[in-house]
Amino acid sequence: MKNLKRIIVWSFVLLCTVIQAQEYNGNFNSNELRVANNMTTSLVFPFAIISADKGSEAIVVDKAKGVENILLVKAYDSDFVPTNLTIVTADGNLYSFIVNYSESSPNINQVITAELAVKQQVVFSPEIENKSKIEHNANLCLLKTKFLKGFKSKEFNLGIQVTGIYVQDNLFYFRLHLINDSMIDFEVDQLRFFIRDQKKSKRTASQELEIIPVGIFDSITIVPHESELERVVVTPKFTISNKKYLIIQLLEKNGTRQVGLKINRRALTKILPL
Numbered sequence: 636m637k638n639l640k641r642i643i644v645w646s647f648v649l650l651c652t653v654i655q656a657q658e659y660n661g662n663f664n665s666n667e668l669r670v671a672n673n674m675t676t677s678l679v680f681p682f683a684i685i686s687a688d689k690g691s692e693a694i695v696v697d698k699a700k701g702v703e704n705i706l707l708v709k710a711y712d713s714d715f716v717p718t719n720l721t722i723v724t725a726d727g728n729l730y731s732f733i734v735n736y737s738e739s740s741p742n743i744n745q746v747i748t749a750e751l752a753v754k755q756q757v758v759f760s761p762e763i764e765n766k767s768k769i770e771h772n773a774n775l776c777l778l779k780t781k782f783l784k785g786f787k788s789k790e791f792n793l794g795i796q797v798t799g800i801y802v803q804d805n806l807f808y809f810r811l812h813l814i815n816d817s818m819i820d821f822e823v824d825q826l827r828f829f830i831r832d833q834k835k836s837k838r839t840a841s842q843e844l845e846i847i848p849v850g851i852f853d854s855i856t857i858v859p860h861e862s863e864l865e866r867v868v869v870t871p872k873f874t875i876s877n878k879k880y881l882i883i884q885l886l887e888k889n890g891t892r893q894v895g896l897k898i899n900r901r902a903l904t905k906i907l908p909l
Contacts (some may be wrong), residue, residue: 672711685767717735730881781796813866823858826885846870848868
């Protein structure tokens with residue numbers, strides 16, 4: 636009997652712990668949001684945040700630095716009349732929350748699922764709609780099976796590899812695999828794409844054609860030490876002659892380390908439709 640009572644007590648304690656963990660760190664399943672002025676509430680959306688509008692100045696709203704899909708919310712006053720918060724994400728979904736003050740039990744680190752979206756399709760301007768489509772395609776690239784081999788380079792314990800090239804709507808999608816095997820974080824200054832002549836004549840200067848990326852998904856600010864990252868870089872469609880090659884170059888900020896990868900015309904014959 637005593638053992639049975641102990642089991643019941645510990646089961647109740649475990650259940651309370653699980654419920655509390657879900658409340659603070661699990662998926663958010665309510666349109667009511669509780670915030671405090673001594674804690675920051677982090678809302679993680681499935682897609683990038685296009686806009687966020689708060690109902691009053693009683694709350695402070697801002698995007699997390701370096702990312703596009705995390706919104707930080709905090710109470711400005713110690714108590715306030717309930718207000719609202721409206722968010723639009725890149726997939727065309729609209730989210731609406733009623734925000735209340737709660738010093739004792741604010742929502743913390745909440746994952747927002749698409750089920751919470753208002754069932755109304757958002758109509759973007761052409762520019763934003765195009766960006767949303769490109770981001771969607773970039774995410775598809777990361778789900779593709781790797782098919783390119785041999786296009787890689789490594790210097791200063793830093794590696795860069797092209798594992799896939801796709802084309803859609805006159806855009807190239809380069810899937811890059813970045814490696815930092817060193818003990819020092821690599822802070823990124825630039826990720827360059829440019830076309831250069833294979834051989835430099837003594838009588839003529841070498842010419843470079845810079846290719847400006849349309850976007851990098853997700854943005855690269857740092858490659859942590861002893862880590863690997865997957866990123867998709869989108870560029871306008873281009874061609875390479877037999878006498879030229881493409882260089883993908885990663886440069887360090889406030890440092891001398893860099894790694895570059897040369898890609899010839901043969902690689903572009905391996906491009907697949909997205």
